[in-house]
Amino acid sequence: MSSSQRHLFSDYAERQSKQDSRGQVPLPNRGRRVRIVVSASILWTALIVGRLYQLQISEYHSWNGTAHKQHASTITLASERGAIYDRNGKILATSVPGGSVFVRPRQVRDKVNTAGRLSQLLDIPREDVLKKLESKSPFVWVQRQVPRPIALAVEKEELPGVGFLLESRRYYPYGSAASTLLGKVGTDGKGLSGLEAFYEGHLASDAHAAPVARDGVGKILHVTHELTETPRGKPLSLTIDxxxxxxxxxxxxxxxxxxxxxxxxxxxxxxxxxxxxxxxxxxxPNFNLAKLKSRELLENHxxxxxxxxxxxxxxxxxxxxxxxxxxxxxxxxxxxxxxxxxxxxxxxxxxxxxxxxxxxxxxxxxxxxxxxxxxxxxxxxxxxxxxxxxxxxxxxxxxxxxxxxxxxxxxxxxxxxxxxxxxxxxxxxxxxxxxxxxxxxxxxxxxxxxxxxxxxxxxxxxxxxxxxxxxxxxxxxxxxxxxxxxxxxxxxxxxxxxxxxxxxxxxxxxxxxxxxxxxxxxxxxxxxxxxxxxxxxxxxxxxxxxxxxxxxxxxxxxxxxxxxxxxxxxxxxxxxxxxxxxxGSGYNSDSPRSSERELDSSDPLHSDGLNGRGQESLPERRGTGFRFVSYRG
CATH class of the missing domain: 3.40.710.10 (DD-peptidase/beta-lactamase superfamily)
Incomplete structure (x- = not known):
């Protein structure tokens, strides 16, 4: 090798040495890093698989129950209270099926027309109904505990997004007779005044809950279609004639x-x-009718x-x-x-x-x-x-x-x-x-x-x-x-x-x-x-x-x-x-007087719900005790 060749080779070796000193990784170091990355990937994958196994298999029932609680719930409905009778067994207050009308606003196609029809049927201001139909909530009550014939009339309209739930409502066959003595019952089925309030523990039965579906933030989406039997409270007999x-x-x-x-x-x-x-x-007051104009009417003078x-x-x-x-x-x-x-x-x-x-x-x-x-x-x-x-x-x-x-x-x-x-x-x-x-x-x-x-x-x-x-x-x-x-x-x-x-x-x-x-x-x-x-x-x-x-x-x-x-x-x-x-002595006859309302004793679950005088009919048998849902999607 000539001196010039030796000189070139020496320069090349020197440059290679400098490159290695500036960061070139020797082959053994690169292999170690690859092994670390692969090991970490395997471990991460194992953790994910293990967690999925835990959620989907080991803890399935627990998490499924939590999800069910979040999306499936209940609403309290008025239960069937015991009847109140006069001294001769005439019904002064009883529970009959009543319809509670609701809407799912997102499914109402023609809000103006729907508001007009519901306003006429339920006798409430059209503007109030329209406000409910324009609600952002997926489920809205329009009116609770309307008379059964009215609820059936709503169903007959087949309005999209409108449905009703049959729940017990308090009915007074003689209208305003002794109304402040008997008292008023709220939409939750609890006595608000009079004997209905004082004898709440006697007349009331256990609260009844209807299943509903809710969204992720807890708003009601719809009421499930179920037929359920409900309990009835104890009766009360008065000295009133x-x-x-x-x-x-x-x-x-x-x-x-x-x-x-x-x-x-x-x-x-x-x-x-x-x-x-x-x-x-x-x-x-006649508690069969709509809301009272004055709370003073609840007072018994x-x-x-x-x-x-x-x-x-x-x-x-x-x-x-x-x-x-x-x-x-x-x-x-x-x-x-x-x-x-x-x-x-x-x-x-x-x-x-x-x-x-x-x-x-x-x-x-x-x-x-x-x-x-x-x-x-x-x-x-x-x-x-x-x-x-x-x-x-x-x-x-x-x-x-x-x-x-x-x-x-x-x-x-x-x-x-x-x-x-x-x-x-x-x-x-x-x-x-x-x-x-x-x-x-x-x-x-x-x-x-x-x-x-x-x-x-x-x-x-x-x-x-x-x-x-x-x-x-x-x-x-x-x-x-x-x-x-x-x-x-x-x-x-x-x-x-x-x-x-x-x-x-x-x-x-x-x-x-x-x-x-x-x-x-x-x-x-x-x-x-x-x-x-x-x-x-x-x-x-x-x-x-x-x-x-x-x-x-x-x-x-x-x-x-x-x-x-x-x-x-x-x-x-x-x-x-x-x-x-x-x-005669004892005056226990049930013969109606000229001024006494003629009450139809037909079963409201199987009739048009009206008697000859336009009064809501009464169930002949007691304890019919069923609620069901009708809904138009």
């Missing part, structure tokens, strides 16, 4: 309209047993309100005066020609008199005479006696919010309070207290226990007057109706012994301070002895008109109980006695 209740409702409404009163209420009781036979108020009784209180104080021997039946009382100063105030009579017997003090309703009798008794005996008659405490009936009235401790009385308590001012009573107390005067001196539900009374009956004093008080009450000049003459029923007492009182302001100008409460309470016409059920009835606005009724001032309320008492009692006389 449906035909008598209907008579009371009709006459009370007519009387309120004639007197132009803001509201009116009445209660009828068996004078001996204390069983409540009817309990009415006007206006009264007979149970929950108190009022100043006015002259209704006079026979009780007079009876106490006779019982305590501070007067006697025929004693003449100087009534001061209708004006008498007492406790720094002047007591006036509407009909001035000079001398009246104790009997006629009540018959002619003298405030002056009652003030003098009250003065002889003294505040302690007045208070204790009125408490003995049940005033100042509720009757203990199973009804939410029963009022107690107001009877103040005599230690807090002013001198004038002896007078005002003697003629029914400065004291507040409830309708039930008045009816119960008058019953004691009518039946011989026994204050009856009050009952509304069979098997449940409110305490025991007790004697509050001697039979001799009670007979004198009874004669006073008969004189109020039968005597010439008696304030209750418009309550007479031909051929029947009627006794009672009128009451006229100023109405206190709602805030309890002073009296409302020009506002009065006109009332009449009395009893009927129908034995002369074959009726062996002694009846006591109270009728109250709250704020009558009419000036004159049949020639008399409408503010007076003898003018506004006594005629209503007369019509109710006359019709009730006639009805009872045709039913």
């Amino acid at each position: 449906a035909p008598l209740q209907l008579i009371m409702d009709e006459e009370l409404e007519a009387g309120r309209e004639k007197a132009q009163a803001k509201r009116a209420f009445a209660v009828m009781m068996n004078s001996v047993t204390g069983e409540i036979l009817g309990l009415s108020q006007s206006p009264s 007979v149970m929950q309100l108190s009022f100043e009784p006015g002259s209704i209180m006079k026979p009780f104080v007079a009876a106490l005066a006779i019982e305590h021997e501070v007067t006697h039946f025929h004693e003449l009382i100087n009534c001061e020609n209708g004006a008498y100063r007492y406790g720094g105030h002047t007591i006036n009579d509407v009909h001035p008199s000079a001398m009246l017997s104790t009997y006629n003090v009540v018959v002619h309703s003298s405030n002056v005479g009652m003030t003098k009798l009250g003065h002889r008794l003294g505040k302690e005996r007045i208070y204790e006696g009125l408490r003995l008659f049940g005033f100042g405490e509720n009757t203990g009936l199973p009804f939410p919010g029963e009022a107690s009235g107001l009877l103040r401790d005599p230690k807090k009385w002013y001198p004038i309070d002896i007078a005002t308590h003697s003629f029914g001012q400065g004291v507040a009573v409830t309708p039930l207290q008045v009816v119960r107390a008058i019953s004691a005067l009518a039946n011989g001196g026994i204050l009856p226990k009050v009952s509304l539900v069979y098997g449940e009374g409110s305490g025991d009956s007790k004697r509050v007057l001697s039979s001799k004093t009670a007979e004198m008080a009874r004669r006073m009450l008969v004189g109020v109706v039968e005597e010439k000049g008696g304030t209750g003459s418009r309550a007479r029923v031909p051929g029947v012994v009627i006794g009672g007492k009128t009451g006229t009182a100023q109405r206190p302001r709602d805030n309890g301070v002073g009296y409302e100008p020009g506002a009065y409460i006109a009332s009449f309470v009395g009893f009927a002895d129908g034995s002369s016409i074959g009726v062996d059920t002694p009846l006591t009835l109270l009728v109250v008109m709250d704020r009558p606005q009419a000036k004159v009724i049949d020639g008399g001032r409408a503010i007076y109980g003898g003018v506004a309320s006594a005629p209503v008492f007369q019509r109710i009692m006359h019709r009730s006695l006639h009805f009872l006389s045709t039913q």
Whole structure:
């Protein structure tokens, strides 16, 4: 090799050495990196395969259940409550199948037309329906618990995206009759007021859930098509007599309209047993219809309100005066020609008199005479006696919010309070207290226990007057109706012994301070002895008109109980006695009265759901208990 060749070879070797030093990896190092990459890939693949095995095989049931819970759920539907019956087995409240209409907005093709049809069928504003149809939610309720015939009419339309679910709804065969006593049930099937609320645990059955499908964020997609049997609650039997209740409702409404009163209420009781036979108020809601316009319509005035009784209180104080021997039946009382100063105030009579017997003090309703009798008794005996008659405490009936009235401790009385308590001012009573107390005067001196539900009374009956004093008080009450000049003459029923007492009182302001100008409460309470016409059920009835606005009724001032309320008492009692006389002892016949709604007992699951009067029909057999879904996709 020449020197020049050796020089070239030396340069080439030197360049190769420099390249190796600048990063060329020797062959053994490259092989190690390849092995690392391959090993990592194998390990990663093994992990993925293992996890898939765990999810798809080992933990399949667990994850499948979680997914099912996310997409399959339930909604609570109104279950079938126990029926409420009157004393003779007539249905006052029951559960019938009702349809709840829903939409899936995304499947509604013509929203405007669909909104129009649903608006007509469901009787709700078209704009409200359209708003629901334009909702972004995949499932929207349009209206819950509509009458079954309406739900079937919706189904018949075959509107795309519209369906309905049959669920139990509460139905009241007699409409508004005793509605505030029975109470209202919400769309969730729970009692909101009245006996429906108080006996929730008795009437209600276990909640029923319908399966639904939900999307990933929990919104309802649709209700599954299933047929399920539902439980039913226990029944409840009342002492109410449906035909008598209907008579009371009709006459009370007519009387309120004639007197132009803001509201009116009445209660009828068996004078001996204390069983409540009817309990009415006007206006009264019909819970079969749509939503209430005012929550006030849920209130039961007979149970929950108190009022100043006015002259209704006079026979009780007079009876106490006779019982305590501070007067006697025929004693003449100087009534001061209708004006008498007492406790720094002047007591006036509407009909001035000079001398009246104790009997006629009540018959002619003298405030002056009652003030003098009250003065002889003294505040302690007045208070204790009125408490003995049940005033100042509720009757203990199973009804939410029963009022107690107001009877103040005599230690807090002013001198004038002896007078005002003697003629029914400065004291507040409830309708039930008045009816119960008058019953004691009518039946011989026994204050009856009050009952509304069979098997449940409110305490025991007790004697509050001697039979001799009670007979004198009874004669006073008969004189109020039968005597010439008696304030209750418009309550007479031909051929029947009627006794009672009128009451006229100023109405206190709602805030309890002073009296409302020009506002009065006109009332009449009395009893009927129908034995002369074959009726062996002694009846006591109270009728109250709250704020009558009419000036004159049949020639008399409408503010007076003898003018506004006594005629209503007369019509109710006359019709009730006639009805009872045709039913015989016990009056257990199911024959409908002329005013009683004719109820079709056909099964609503297999009929058009309507009877001859356009009322929803009732199931003949109880416990049909099925719900199903109809849906148009």
